[in-house]
Amino acid sequence: MKNHFNIAIVGLGNIGSEVLRYLNKNKKNIERTTNSTFSINYLSARNLKKKRGSSISKKLWIKNPVDLVKKKNVDVIIELVGGAEGIAKKLVFGALKNKKHIITANKSLIFKYGNQLAQIAEKNSVNLLFEASVGGGIPIIKSIKESLVGNKIFHIYGILNGTTNFILTEIEKTKKSFKEILNKAQKLGYAEPDPKFDLNGDDVKSKISILSSLCFKTAILNKPFLTEGIENIDLEDINYAKRFDYKIKLLGISEIVNNQVKIRVHPCLIHKNSDLAKVNSVNNAIMVEGSPIGKIVYQGLGAGKGPTTSSVISDLNSILRNNLSNPFGFSYKSARKLKLFDFRKHTCKYYLRLSVEDKPGVLSKITSILSKSGISIQNFLQKPVNKMYSSLVIITHLAVEKRIQFALKMISKQKFVKEKIVMIRIRDDKKL
């Protein structure tokens, strides 16, 4: 059993510099609780001269972090650079191959290469820990791997992206447009200068894939699945949703249906009184359903230097306590091979908003296409926008995804349709 650990931190940006500050300040406490000692032997980032809050000793600086993978006086590498390729990939693969423990907050890397990395870590009996990659400070990964180990989990879902939740909450609160609120989010540091991966759902896709693999004991799925973001949603939709007692949230959802994995990312109309509807601003919330536990709810800040550092430190504690676990909580050799659910068979109610010419025959054409596609209307609302155009809002009864997609394709072809049709899936469950 080891009782001294040599640490290197690579990446000293938002998260890395806070982790360094925390470790310097709390060294004695951590050593006392883990019964091990540690030293920070190397630090690395792109630019040595950059001001980072805490002082960086030149003696610890290493220019090429990939050299760390062969250093004898390194046992643990904390990778806080980010990105699925480049330096992060080289460093993490190299470190695991050279039997060094890895702690990372990098969801892109785990999503893309988690299967390969897990096999190397398992073969070399080292830890690959990534608590900070999902849900910021919410201790969801260790909870699934350890605390819920006796459960059969069949459903995991939630709000996994703080940026988009902030945008949706603020549009509702301030009645300002998507564009105005996105600007505000960027000024407050809640959205990246290029927010594409938050807005288009890709960030949630990585996170729900990681969670799905942990919960259902499968490899990370490498097949594409339904991923939609919030780029097409605006104040109008949020207001209409409210009139029908709904709120709009971007959800990541994965569940077992008929022994298949039904996984997807899309905005959703959920009942205004549901638990998830009350999760606002940059908060994340994750719901897990399993047996015998029932449903549990995790909620907290999904990003930011404090919460993310908390998760990195939790991973480090595990290593200092000499705990060794398989990266996803099960041996890769025993991973379940489950098929992906064919999402065209999905059934739910749908919200449709159409911008159409205000003239006779339009409504009957739309209802006729819907009816021929086997879709019936539960609620309907029409609002003139000006003398020429109207907004039509339709809430359907339960319908099959394949049929809705077909109907939307047919309706979109009509000349009276003036803008891209907004379609949002509905989950009516008040317990959500």
Ligand SMILES: NC(=O)c1ccc[n+]([C@@H]2O[C@H](COP(=O)([O-])OP(=O)(O)OC[C@H]3O[C@@H](n4cnc5c(N)ncnc54)[C@H](OP(=O)(O)O)[C@@H]3O)[C@@H](O)[C@H]2O)c1
């Ligand atoms: N920010 C959050 O709230 C949050 C939450 C959860 C997870 N994460 C994850 O945490 C990781 C770090 O995020 P962050 O927000 O701290 O990013 P960041 O502020 O952009 O920091 C990235 C760091 O990596 C360094 N770096 C970039 N390229 C490098 C290279 N080629 N060689 C050496 N160092 C290099 C940068 O160096 P310079 O400083 O010299 O430019 C910087 O210190 C990412 O995987 C992110 O997804 C972040």
